[in-house]
Each structure stands twice: as C-alpha cells, then as structure tokens.
Amino acid sequence: MSCSMLALKLTLAVSCPQSHTFLPGVRFWSICLAPGFISIDCGSPPSAGYVDVVTWLPYVPDAQFVDAGVSHNISAEHAGMIDLKLPRLYNDLRSFPTGARNCYTVRSLTPGTKYLVRATFLHGNYDGLGPGGLAVFDLHLGVNFWQTANVSSVSDTFQAEIIAVVPDDYVQVCLVGKKGLGTPFISGLELRPLPDTLYPVVANASLSMAVHGRYNLGPDDEKPIVRYPSPHDRVWKVLANLRSWNPANTTGTVRYVAGDQFEVPSAVMQTAATVDDGFSLRFYWGAYESNKELDYFAVLHMAELRRLNGSEARICEVYLNNGLWYSKPFSPEFRYSSSMFGMVAGSTEYSFRIEPTANSTLPPLLNALEIYVMVPTAERATHGGDVSAIMAIKAKYEIKRNWMGDPCGPKIYLWDGVGCNYAISSAPRITSLNLSSNGLAGEITTLLSNLTALQNLDLSHNSLTGNIPEFLAQLPSLAVLDLTGNKFNGSVPESLLKRSQEGALSLRIEANISSINNDQPQRKKPTKISAVNLAVAAVVLSVLVVVVVTLTLCLRRRRTENDLSVRPLNGSKSKEDNGDAVSLQFDTRQFSYKELKTITNSFEKSIGKGGFGVVYLGYLEDGTPVAVKMRSESSSQGVNEFLAEALHLIRVHHRNLVNLVGHCKDGQHSALVYEYMSEGTLQEKLREKSPNSVPLTWRQRLRISLDSAQGLEYLHKACTPPLIHRDVKAANILLNGSNLEAKIADFGLSKAFNNDLQSHVSTRVVGTPGYLDPEYYTSFQLSEKSDVYSFGIVLLEVVTGQPPILPESVHIVQWARQRLAKGDIESVVDDNMGRYDLNSVWKVADLAPRCTEQAASQRPAMADVVVQLKESLELEEGCERVHGSYAGSGDGYGENSDTASQSTQSGRVLDLVSGPAAR
Ligand SMILES: *[C@@H]1O[C@H](CO)[C@@H](O)[C@H](O)[C@H]1NC(C)=O
Ligand SMILES: *[C@@H]1O[C@H](CO)[C@@H](O)[C@H](O)[C@H]1NC(C)=O
Ligand SMILES: *[C@@H]1O[C@H](CO)[C@@H](O)[C@H](O)[C@H]1NC(C)=O
Ligand SMILES: *[C@@H]1O[C@H](CO)[C@@H](O)[C@H](O)[C@H]1NC(C)=O
Ligand SMILES: *[C@@H]1O[C@H](CO)[C@@H](O)[C@H](O)[C@H]1NC(C)=O
Numbered sequence: 022m023s024c025s026m027l028a029l030k031l032t033l034a035v036s037c038p039q040s041h042t043f044l045p046g047v048r049f050w051s052i053c054l055a056p057g058f059i060s061i062d063c064g065s066p067p068s069a070g071y072v073d074v075v076t077w078l079p080y081v082p083d084a085q086f087v088d089a090g091v092s093h094n095i096s097a098e099h100a101g102m103i104d105l106k107l108p109r110l111y112n113d114l115r116s117f118p119t120g121a122r123n124c125y126t127v128r129s130l131t132p133g134t135k136y137l138v139r140a141t142f143l144h145g146n147y148d149g150l151g152p153g154g155l156a157v158f159d160l161h162l163g164v165n166f167w168q169t170a171n172v173s174s175v176s177d178t179f180q181a182e183i184i185a186v187v188p189d190d191y192v193q194v195c196l197v198g199k200k201g202l203g204t205p206f207i208s209g210l211e212l213r214p215l216p217d218t219l220y221p222v223v224a225n226a227s228l229s230m231a232v233h234g235r236y237n238l239g240p241d242d243e244k245p246i247v248r249y250p251s252p253h254d255r256v257w258k259v260l261a262n263l264r265s266w267n268p269a270n271t272t273g274t275v276r277y278v279a280g281d282q283f284e285v286p287s288a289v290m291q292t293a294a295t296v297d298d299g300f301s302l303r304f305y306w307g308a309y310e311s312n313k314e315l316d317y318f319a320v321l322h323m324a325e326l327r328r329l330n331g332s333e334a335r336i337c338e339v340y341l342n343n344g345l346w347y348s349k350p351f352s353p354e355f356r357y358s359s360s361m362f363g364m365v366a367g368s369t370e371y372s373f374r375i376e377p378t379a380n381s382t383l384p385p386l387l388n389a390l391e392i393y394v395m396v397p398t399a400e401r402a403t404h405g406g407d408v409s410a411i412m413a414i415k416a417k418y419e420i421k422r423n424w425m426g427d428p429c430g431p432k433i434y435l436w437d438g439v440g441c442n443y444a445i446s447s448a449p450r451i452t453s454l455n456l457s458s459n460g461l462a463g464e465i466t467t468l469l470s471n472l473t474a475l476q477n478l479d480l481s482h483n484s485l486t487g488n489i490p491e492f493l494a495q496l497p498s499l500a501v502l503d504l505t506g507n508k509f510n511g512s513v514p515e516s517l518l519k520r521s522q523e524g525a526l527s528l529r530i531e532a533n534i535s536s537i538n539n540d541q542p543q544r545k546k547p548t549k550i551s552a553v554n555l556a557v558a559a560v561v562l563s564v565l566v567v568v569v570v571t572l573t574l575c576l577r578r579r580r581t582e583n584d585l586s587v588r589p590l591n592g593s594k595s596k597e598d599n600g601d602a603v604s605l606q607f608d609t610r611q612f613s614y615k616e617l618k619t620i621t622n623s624f625e626k627s628i629g630k631g632g633f634g635v636v637y638l639g640y641l642e643d644g645t646p647v648a649v650k651m652r653s654e655s656s657s658q659g660v661n662e663f664l665a666e667a668l669h670l671i672r673v674h675h676r677n678l679v680n681l682v683g684h685c686k687d688g689q690h691s692a693l694v695y696e697y698m699s700e701g702t703l704q705e706k707l708r709e710k711s712p713n714s715v716p717l718t719w720r721q722r723l724r725i726s727l728d729s730a731q732g733l734e735y736l737h738k739a740c741t742p743p744l745i746h747r748d749v750k751a752a753n754i755l756l757n758g759s760n761l762e763a764k765i766a767d768f769g770l771s772k773a774f775n776n777d778l779q780s781h782v783s784t785r786v787v788g789t790p791g792y793l794d795p796e797y798y799t800s801f802q803l804s805e806k807s808d809v810y811s812f813g814i815v816l817l818e819v820v821t822g823q824p825p826i827l828p829e830s831v832h833i834v835q836w837a838r839q840r841l842a843k844g845d846i847e848s849v850v851d852d853n854m855g856r857y858d859l860n861s862v863w864k865v866a867d868l869a870p871r872c873t874e875q876a877a878s879q880r881p882a883m884a885d886v887v888v889q890l891k892e893s894l895e896l897e898e899g900c901e902r903v904h905g906s907y908a909g910s911g912d913g914y915g916e917n918s919d920t921a922s923q924s925t926q927s928g929r930v931l932d933l934v935s936g937p938a939a940r
C-alpha cells in the first residue's frame with residue numbers, strides 16, 4: 022500500500038513541458054517524451070505498441086511507417102539467447118526481399134529539427150539460412166547515403182546512428198540492397214530529437230555525421246551500455262579489454278556546464294582510462310579502405326575524477342599523427358566535463374597520443390570518446406510541398422509500385438510514373454505524373470493541385486468518376502492532360518477548354534463513358550456542351566456536334582434568343598448557371614449582312630481573293646481589324662464547304678491557326694470573319710520583288726516555318742480523328758505583326774479524316790497544283806502525310822525562294838533534289854536571304870526532301886518536322902542550349918553515385934591500440 026502511494030507520488034511529481042508526451046508511471050516513474058521521440062519495433066505485429074522492460078521506453082509497430090517487406094520472428098534458438106538486457110525489438114524484424122530501395126517514412130516532425138536517428142539489426146537466423154542469410158546493404162537517410170550496414174554475425178546486434186538536421190516535416194530511412202549480398206532487413210528504428218546547441222558542427226541539412234564509434238572508457242566489463250534515461254538516449258558502448266589501460270572511477274556526479282555542446286552523461290564520465298606513470302595514452306583508427314577521403318570528427322571527453330592535493334598535477338598535451346592537435350597543455354577539471362574536438366581529415370590512419378607534460382605528476386586520462394564520419398549531403402531532396410502532396414496521393418489511391426523514399430532522388434530510384442526536373446540550385450520538382458492504367462477509382466483528388474510544377478498529367482484508362490475538376494486549369498505549368506478512358510460525367514470546366522484552345526494545354530479526354538446531363542437538354546441550349554460532347558469540344562469531331570451545329574446553322578431559319586451565335590465574342594459573357602459548363606465553343610459572333618457592309622465600309626477594300634470569293638478588310642466597333650471573306654454566288658465552294666470551314670474554325674484553336682471571329686448567314690449571303698493578318702501571306706513575302714520590300718532573313722523564314730509546322734501539328738495531333746488541311750501552301754500561311762507571327766489559314770477544304778462522315782467526303786481531287794501529294798493524286802488515299810508533303814514544298818520555297826513549279830514546268834522537288842544530291846547548297850539557297858548558318862540551312866534542305874518522299878510512309882510526321890525545325894532554329898540562333906532545367910542533374914547525381922560507391926567501406930570501427938610508449 023505504502024509502496025503504491027510512493028509510486029503515485031513520484032508519478033504526480035513529474036510535470037512535462039508543453040508539447041511533450043506524458044507517459045504515466047510505467048514502473049515507478051513517469052516519462053516525458055519530446056515531440057519526435059519515436060521508437061519503432063520493425064516487424065512486430067501491427068496490433069499494439071508496448072513499453073520495453075529493458076529501456077522503459079514505449080515502442081510502436083512499424084506498419085504505419087512502411088508499406089513493403091515481410092515480418093519475421095528471429096529463430097527460437099536466438100530468441101532464447103536474448104536475455105533481459107536486450108530490448109524486445111530484436112525479437113522480430115522486417116526483411117525486404119524485393120525492391121531496389123525500401124523506405125520507412127516518419128511523419129509529423131518539426132521541420133529543421135536536429136535528430137539522432139538509430140537503426141538496429143539482429144539477424145537471429147530469422148530465415149533459417151544461418152550465416153548464409155547475412156547481408157550487406159546500404160542505409161540512406163532521405164536521398165543521401167548514410168552508411169553501409171554489414172551484418173556479419175547471426176547472433177550479434179549491429180547499430181547505425183546518424184546525427185542530422187531534418188529539413189522537412191518527415192524523414193525517410195531507406196534500405197538499399199546490394200547485388201548478391203543478401204536480403205536487407207531491420208529490427209528497430211529510433212528517432213531522438215536533439216537540442217540545437219548539441220553537436221553544433223551539424224548546423225543544417227547540408228552536413229550530417231554518422232557515428233563511427235561512441236565509447237565509454239574505464240568501466241568494468243559488467244557495466245551495461247549507457248543509454249536512456251541518460252540525456253538524449255545516445256548509446257555509449259563500453260570499450261573493454263584494454264591491455265594496459267588502467268580503469269579509474271568515482272561515485273560522485275560529473276557535471277557539465279550550461280550550454281555544453283555534448284552533454285555527456287555522468288554515468289559515462291564517472292569512469293575513465295589512464296595509463297601507468299610516465300606513459301602516454303594512445304589510440305588510433307584507420308580510414309575506411311574504400312574511401313580515404315572522408316572527413317572525421319573526433320571528440321575527447323575528460324574530467325578529473327579525484328580531488329588533487331597541492332603537489333599533484335595532471336597536465337597533458339594531445340597529438341595527432343605526431344603533430345600537436347590541441348594547442349595548449351590541458352588539465353581536466355574536477356568532476357566537470359571538458360571536451361576537445363575537431364575535424365580530422367586527409368590521412369589513412371588517425372593516431373592519437375595523449376602525453377603528460379614534464380611538470381605533470383599524474384598520467385593522462387580519458388573518460389569518453391566519440392568519432393564521427395562526416396556525411397556529405399550533396400543530393401537534394403524533392404521539394405517538400407511536392408513530397409507531401411505525392412505521399413497523400415499515394416495514400417489516397419493506395420498506390421504501391423516502387424513508391425518509397427524520395428520521389429525524385431536519387432535519380433536511379435525515381436518513382437515509377439514520376440518525372441522530375443533537377444535544377445542545380447533548387448530542390449527537384451515533380452513535373453510529370455503518369456498514373457495511366459492504375460485502377461484508380463473515385464474522383465480526381467484535389468491533392469493534385471499541390472503539385473504546382475506539374476507539366477504532364479496522365480490519368481488515362483482508370484475508373485475515375487465525377488466531375489473533371491476546375492483546379493486542373495490552375496496548375497500553372499500543365500501542358501498535357503490525358504483523361505482518356507475514364508468514367509467522368511458532368512462537364513469539362515471552361516477554363517480547361519480555354520487553355521486547350523489557346524494551345525497552352527494538350528487535352529485528351531476521349532472514350533469517357535459518360536452520361537448526358539439531363540437537366541441541360543441539348544436542344545434548348547446548344548451553346549452549352551454537356552459532358553458528353555466535351556470530348557469533342559476539347560478536341561474534335563463528334564457526329565453529334567456536327568449535327569447540332571449543322572442544324573443550327575443550316576436549318577434554323579429563325580434565330581431565337583438562345584441561338585448559338587447571338588452573343589458577341591468580345592462582349593462580356595455572363596457566367597452560365599452551370600459555372601463549369603462550356604459556353605465558349607460555338608460562341609462566335611453572328612453578323613448580319615448589314616453589319617458586314619458597315620464594318621467593311623460597303624466592301625471598300627479588297628485584300629485578296631480565293632476560290633471562295635473576295636476577302637475584304639473591315640473594322641469592328643472597337644477598331645479591331647478583321648478579314649471578311651464573302652462567299653460569292655458563283656463560288657466553286659458550296660455552302661457545305663463554307664459550313665465545313667466554319668465548323669473547323671470553330672473547333673480548333675491554336676496560336677498558329679487563324680482565328681475565326683464570326684460568321685454571317687443572312688439570306689443568300691454567307692461570309693466568314695477572321696482576325697486580320699496584317700503582313701499578308703508567306704507567298705507574297707517570298708516572291709514580292711518590289712523595290713522597297715525587304716527580303717525575309719533565314720531566321721525569319723525558320724520562325725515562320727516553325728510556327729506553321731506547329732499549327733499543322735496541332736491539327737494532326739491534338740484532334741482525334743486528325744484534321745487534314747488538304748491545301749497547305751505558302752499562300753495559306755498568313756503573317757501578322759512586326760514579328761511576322763505565322764498562322765495557317767483556309768480550312769475550307771479541311772475534312773475530318775477517318776470519321777463517320779467520310780461517306781460525304783468527295784473524292785474529287787482538291788488542293789493546289791504543285792503542292793499535291795502524288796500518292797493522294799493517284800490513289801485518293803488521304804492522310805496527314807499529304808499535308809507533310811505540301812509542307813515540304815513550302816520548306817523548299819522557303820529555302821530557295823522559288824515557286825513550286827519553276828519556269829519550264831520543272832517541279833521544285835526535282836529541281837532541288839538534283840542540286841542537293843551534289844552537295845551544292847549554295848546554288849539552291851535564295852540569293853536574297855542574306856547571312857545564314859550553313860548547318861541550319863542544311864538541316865532544312867535535308868528535311869524538305871524527306872517530307873516530299875513519293876511514298877507517304879517514308880515522310881516524317883509533323884511532330885518530327887517541328888523538332889527538326891526547332892533544332893535548325895537553335896543552330897541559327899547559335900545557342901547550343903544545354904537542355905534547360907535538366908542541366909546539372911548529372912553533377913548532383915555524380916556526386917551521389919560517388920558516395921554510393923563508397924558504400925563498400927567496411928564496417929571497420931575503432932582499432933584501439935593501447936600500451937605504454939616511452940616518453
Ligand atoms: C512472432 O511471434 C509472435 C509471438 O510469439 C506471434 O504473435 C507472431 O505472429 C509471430 N510473427 C511471425 C511473423 O511469425
Ligand atoms: C550550413 O551550415 C554551415 C556551417 O555553419 C554554413 O557554412 C552553411 O552556409 C550553412 N548552409 C545553409 C544552406 O544554411
Ligand atoms: C571502480 O573502481 C574500483 C576499484 O578500482 C572497482 O572495484 C569498481 O568495480 C569500479 N566501479 C566501476 C563502476 O567501474
Ligand atoms: C598528495 O597526494 C599524494 C598521493 O596521493 C601524496 O603522496 C602526497 O604526499 C600528498 N601531498 C600533500 C601535500 O598532501
Ligand atoms: C607545465 O609546463 C607547461 C609547458 O610544458 C607550461 O606551459 C605550464 O605553464 C606548466 N604548468 C605548471 C602548473 O607549471
């Protein structure tokens with residue numbers, strides 16, 4: 022009774038500082054645990070934690086920290102050998118037979134805190150393989166190599182400790198197997214927060230130090246390892262069996278002054294090693310065989326253990342490799358800790374000697390010793406926000422794969438489906454995420470919005486449901502979004518479509534099993550695209566839309582207020598009741614004939630003429646110039662083709678495609694109104710020979726070619742089925758502004774390829790002589806490659822300045838090929854072009870003939886053409902660009918791989934040599 026009263030009193034006497042965990046009286050005292058003081062028993066049953074009866078610390082199972090590996094108990098024979106002195110965590114372990122890197126992640130830490138991290142191992146014949154099951158593997162703290170664990174005994178424990186500042190609110194400890202060197206495993210993992218004042222040499226995350234040896238000198242062999250509850254739960258091993266060191270001890274407490282950098286426990290300082298009178302105290306350790314470059318950090322702790330009388334003196338000097346290490350003669354203080362410490366480096370062997378000075382009456386003494394290996398942390402961890410987001414995404418969709426450790430680093434352990442951008446000066450960012458065919462279900466998680474550097478997101482072929490969220494449009498760098506093959510319903514946010522139309526985002530959304538939004542009937546509001554035709558709107562041709570639009574354009578005689586075309590494009594567009602819905606798609610302005618007459622000032626200025634009719638310059642109410650293309654009565658282009666053009670223009674929006682402002686269908690008058698391209702056509706620019714016209718430079722020609730190639734690529738690739746222009750020519754490439762931005766015009770002949778409407782496609786050959794794909798001409802087989810052919814002709818025009826059909830009816834392809842085959846580029850290049858980079862011109866002169874190969878299959882795709890033109894432009898601009906953001910990743914990784922190769926370092930610890938040496 023009185024005993025339990027006492028226990029209660031003691032328990033109550035403890036009051037924990039705020040934020041510490043209070044653990045009520047296990048045994049006779051209570052425990053306060055600082056935040057981040059975490060003890061994990063690896064491989065223990067996931068049910069519940071326990072308080073260990075050796076350390077009196079609470080342990081938790083490891084299930085919440087790791088999602089790979091296999092739990093094992095050590096064999097019965099070894100379990101029997103674990104006496105009460107060994108913590109229970111050694112009874113079981115977790116092994117990792119698969120995966121290159123397996124990691125524990127401990128979360129909810131305070132960023133910037135210094136920790137002692139300890140991993141412990143006991144093989145205990147868990148696998149029944151005996152010594153055959155022993156393993157050598159690497160430990161990583163986060164992205165950086167920590168040390169090699171060489172578990173070379175079945176029955177001995179092995180420990181690895183590191184002191185590091187953890188920059189984030191989580192820390193990862195990874196086990197990395199080595200080929201042919203056994204299966205990695207771990208018994209326990211412990212985190213001990215350290216105050217900033219301790220080990221100040223570890224000031225920030227850029228330097229950590231791994232324990233090479235931490236020793237308590239002088240106790241008898243029976244004395245157990247000193248650890249908790251001594252400060253910070255460091256493990257102080259007994260350095261025993263010293264041949265000629267003499268033990269010394271005291272029962273009095275050895276203290277340290279406030280602000281001490283090491284806070285060595287009194288239990289450790291109370292014992293010391295000395296030598297016989299007149300001798301020096303010596304010890305040494307050898308540098309790791311495999312890496313002699315590593316820096317070490319040594320700390321010698323001393324305290325006088327007995328009160329000296331007036332005639333006694335203990336004065337010593339400390340030498341390292343024959344040089345004086347500590348500059349002054351030194352006398353340890355009575356029962357107060359003093360520490361000598363410093364970095365030691367550049368040697369293969371570190372030989373310390375503590376010598377008494379001439380006026381010292383007593384031999385030197387040493388109470389404790391710490392040796393650390395400096396661990397460079399060259400590898401940078403992934404941006405913290407990205408990590409927490411991707412971890413949460415992993416948890417949300419229960420993704421396993423190899424998603425362990427840091428997502429981006431080191432590069433060889435990059436997570437499957439994750440792509441990163443490695444910059445020299447900042448943390449790697451996650452730039453792409455491919456979760457295609459991963460069985461994802463549920464809605465698109467908003468956690469994706471936290472991956473703010475994301476450029477490429479592939480969620481295709483999963484079972485995602487719900488709405489396509491608006492926030493995707495807010496991801497600032499998102500350039501590719503693939504949502505193909507899911508089960509979305511609802512609608513595609515307007516903002517997303519808008520980015521897609523601007524050419525800033527490639528959006529793929531086909532093959533979504535979705536349902537028509539019933540409360541948004543199609544016929545009532547054709548402007549509003551409900552879920553089902555979003556796929557279409559974003560990209561392309563759906564029969565439904567064609568029908569809807571065609572109906573609207575052709576059959577409705579009377580417009581209603583709901584008609585698709587009444588609102589001006591520039592007018593403020595009131596948000597629809599369904600904020601997410603698309604209302605922009607068919608939202609081009611409809612002009613009456615009268616309006617056209619007004620804006621063109623009664624068709625005053627003609628700026629061109631096509632097969633379709635005359636094109637007039639006009640000005641909208643706000644002064645914006647427009648090109649008004651009237652369909653003449655005698656036009657060879659029928660109303661259907663006119664509508665086809667309108668339809669294509671409505672559907673495709675790209676920086677390099679001429680934009681449709683509106684249209685007119687008023688009685689027998691029909692017209693299309695485009696943005697006005699002030700600089701005319703490429704054809705005019707190439708062949709205009711008026712005295713004050715300035716010929717295009719090679720760089721301008723390249724830019725124009727690249728712009729138009731990108732426009733065509735968009736037609737071919739961004740649309741499903743692909744759109745084929747069918748009349749690519751220099752006259753259909755329009756230029757705008759002083760920088761001559763190029764846009765592809767005239768979709769009058771464009772036809773969606775490979776669709777249900779194909780039966781309506783006339784087989785009459787269309788196009789312009791000189792640009793016609795010979796294969797199409799003979800077979801009527803139309804493909805994107807027909808546009809590539811025509812574009813190849815444009816490229817030849819750009820290089821040579823010649824028309825597609827030269828005088829004497831020679832075709833430009835034939836003409837150029839003959840000359841180029843002789844390596845004679847100068848006779849081909851346009852004389853007016855001025856200076857140019859020869860390699861750059863050669864690149865295009867080489868590309869153009871490939872585009873104009875007779876067989877369509879041998880021509881490159883527009884995407885390749887774009888790449889080639891970009892390279893050519895880079896040559897011309899003389900900038901041999903290192904691929905931007907990837908520059909420097911090699912460096913970072915190189916350093917790390919160096920470090921990794923150091924990992925063969927043996928587990929050779931301190932070789933202590935003792936013994937008297939003549940003074
Ligand atoms: C290990 O032993 C404990 C109790 O002895 C048992 O509950 C547990 O299931 C064992 N674990 C494995 C992986 O065999
Ligand atoms: C880390 O600490 C070292 C030593 O105090 C200092 O020189 C270095 O600038 C620090 N680095 C950062 C990133 O704070
Ligand atoms: C202290 O020293 C005495 C005599 O040298 C020895 O008997 C005793 O075991 C030592 N105590 C410890 C804790 O080492
Ligand atoms: C001091 O102590 C030493 C040994 O313990 C002893 O030989 C010496 O006589 C003492 N001197 C004085 C002045 O007490
Ligand atoms: C002991 O000798 C050293 C030089 O070896 C000298 O610096 C120191 O002052 C001397 N100390 C005493 C107490 O005489």
Ligand SMILES: *[C@@H]1O[C@H](CO)[C@@H](O)[C@H](O)[C@H]1NC(C)=O
Pocket residue numbers: 406409410413468471
């Ligand atoms: C996502 O970002 C928000 C706002 O920045 C933040 O509050 C939240 O904690 C982040 N979530 C994750 C899982 O990182």
Ligand SMILES: *[C@@H]1O[C@H](CO)[C@@H](O)[C@H](O)[C@H]1NC(C)=O
Pocket residue numbers: 157171172173925926927928
């Ligand atoms: C592991 O340690 C053993 C015994 O110390 C040694 O023989 C072996 O070479 C070491 N293995 C590696 C890979 O360092």
